[in-house]
Amino acid sequence: MNRLAAGFVLLYTWALPLHPSLDASEAKNQGGENVAVRAEAVSAHSARRSGESPTSASIDPGSPGAATSSVGQQVATYTLPPDLYKKAHDRSRIHFRLALVSLVYGLVVLWVILHWRIGAKYRDWAERLSRKRFLQALVFAPLLLLTIAVLTAPLDVYSEVVEKKFGISIQGWGSWGWDWLKSQLISMVIFTILIWLLYIVIRRSPRRWWFYFWLVSLPIIVFVIFIAPWVIAPLFNKFEPLQQKDPTLTTALGQLVERAGENIPRERMFWMGAAEKTTALNAYVTGIGASKRIVVYDTTIAKATVPQIVFITGHEMGHYVLLHVPKGLAFFSGLFLLLFYLGYRLIGWVLARWGSKWAIRGLDDWASLPVLLLLLSVFSFVTNPAANAFSRHQEHQADQYGLEVTHGLTPDSSQVAAQAFQKLGEVDLADPNPNPVDVFLFYDHPTIPDRIQFSLTYAPWTTGGSGEFVK
Numbered sequence: 341m342n343r344l345a346a347g348f349v350l351l352y353t354w355a356l357p358l359h360p361s362l363d364a365s366e367a368k369n370q371g372g373e374n375v376a377v378r379a380e381a382v383s384a385h386s387a388r389r390s391g392e393s394p395t396s397a398s399i400d401p402g403s404p405g406a407a408t409s410s411v412g413q414q415v416a417t418y419t420l421p422p423d424l425y426k427k428a429h430d431r432s433r434i435h436f437r438l439a440l441v442s443l444v445y446g447l448v449v450l451w452v453i454l455h456w457r458i459g460a461k462y463r464d465w466a467e468r469l470s471r472k473r474f475l476q477a478l479v480f481a482p483l484l485l486l487t488i489a490v491l492t493a494p495l496d497v498y499s500e501v502v503e504k505k506f507g508i509s510i511q512g513w514g515s516w517g518w519d520w521l522k523s524q525l526i527s528m529v530i531f532t533i534l535i536w537l538l539y540i541v542i543r544r545s546p547r548r549w550w551f552y553f554w555l556v557s558l559p560i561i562v563f564v565i566f567i568a569p570w571v572i573a574p575l576f577n578k579f580e581p582l583q584q585k586d587p588t589l590t591t592a593l594g595q596l597v598e599r600a601g602e603n604i605p606r607e608r609m610f611w612m613g614a615a616e617k618t619t620a621l622n623a624y625v626t627g628i629g630a631s632k633r634i635v636v637y638d639t640t641i642a643k644a645t646v647p648q649i650v651f652i653t654g655h656e657m658g659h660y661v662l663l664h665v666p667k668g669l670a671f672f673s674g675l676f677l678l679l680f681y682l683g684y685r686l687i688g689w690v691l692a693r694w695g696s697k698w699a700i701r702g703l704d705d706w707a708s709l710p711v712l713l714l715l716l717s718v719f720s721f722v723t724n725p726a727a728n729a730f731s732r733h734q735e736h737q738a739d740q741y742g743l744e745v746t747h748g749l750t751p752d753s754s755q756v757a758a759q760a761f762q763k764l765g766e767v768d769l770a771d772p773n774p775n776p777v778d779v780f781l782f783y784d785h786p787t788i789p790d791r792i793q794f795s796l797t798y799a800p801w802t803t804g805g806s807g808e809f810v811k
């Protein structure tokens with residue numbers, strides 16, 4: 341459902357973790373992954389284009405032929421051998437085109453729904469069935485969401501085909517389909533409630549519904565973010581306390597937490613079983629309050645060295661300590677309010693002009709929903725670069741935090757960070773030379789070349805200064 345109603349979904353998606361297809365904002369993001377609260381990992385780029393990797397046999401540190409730029413080699417800049425370079429560049433071009441196509445395709449799907457009066461038909465069915473608004477919502481919303489999901493499924497499948505072709509996804513189609521279904525069901529439950537509330541608010545306050553709906557949706561979003569790590573994420577992957585998985589790593593991470601001088605209980609660090617589905621390296625921070633946690637993929641633990649994992653975890657710790665989840669929530673809430681306001685300002689005009697053609701009686705008619713989604717999708721595309729710039733800023737801060745917290749703890753910490761990004765880029769196929777328009781529109785992480793450059797040059801200590809976040 342994602343790429344469609346990208347606007348509507350933007351925030352909520354956000355709440356929903358980590359799964360490519362769950363990552364509703366495919367629109368916004370393409371092969372997503374934990375978008376989960378966007379604090380994801382060091383991931384090469386966005387959730388949308390979340391990690392991936394080649395068949396990685398060649399990158400596994402343990403394997404003989406491995407690693408062009410493996411552990412011992414000094415990294416001065418992000419480089420890939422010619423074959424990997426081509427792969428990474430090709431994939432990046434496909435992702436960029438796919439992101440643009442998805443956007444247009446999403447709008448076309450909504451237009452088709454309006455043109456064929458599909459929403460109006462579902463409304464008729466819902467109204468025939470019951471006079472009770474809640475029961476009508478129970479019929480109308482899932483039908484419409486299902487229709488959107490089915491019509492956009494070909495792009496979801498194609499994205500997965502691409503990820504398989506590049507060796508990033510190693511998930512079987514049965515398992516992928518089951519995950520897709522689960523994510524659609526979860527979205528359906530959440531959105532049905534939201535849609536029901538939306539139309540209550542529209543009927544009660546035709547002029548201020550955009551504000552009141554925003555207000556009532558906030559606690560729901562916070563609640564979803566809060567329960568997601570417990571209730572939603574485990575539906576897609578296995579989680580275990582990190583300290584039980586790897587004693588060496590646990591000791592190293594213990595030193596890291598101590599160095600950070602922050603109270604991050606060990607129980608807040610989790611290992612995630614990702615290896616059965618993806619070859620990509622990643623880690624992320626998610627949850628809020630009591631559910632807040634750092635998650636590290638098992639693929640990261642398998643393919644990175646302990647000092648590299650410590651840096652990656654330091655980056656995640658940055659998201660955690662710098663309160664990036666609540667700050668992101670505040671930012672996206674503000675953005676959302678703007679989107680709703682814009683929707684409110686325009687929908688009257690659109691309905692006056694095409695409403696009768698589409699068999700929509702008015703704004704308070706269930707059938708107006710596709711119009712609202714269409715408007716939100718258009719606006720969210722316009723505001724998306726701002727959202728991504730915000731995300732890139734947070735990611736940059738987390739990188740800086742990671743560098744500061746490992747300084748003095750890990751020998752040659754800048755080089756270790758650069759090596760971690762090099763590895764991440766190789767395995768997840770980060771484009772060494774991305775299209776700047778792509779970066780502007782869709783990257784929610786800084787590019788790998790930029791991150792390596794920053795890692796190697798950030799050194800306030802050399803001039804007698806200290807870190808900004810970690811003293």
Ligand SMILES: [Zn+2]
Nearest residue numbers: 379380381382
């Ligand atoms: Zn991050």
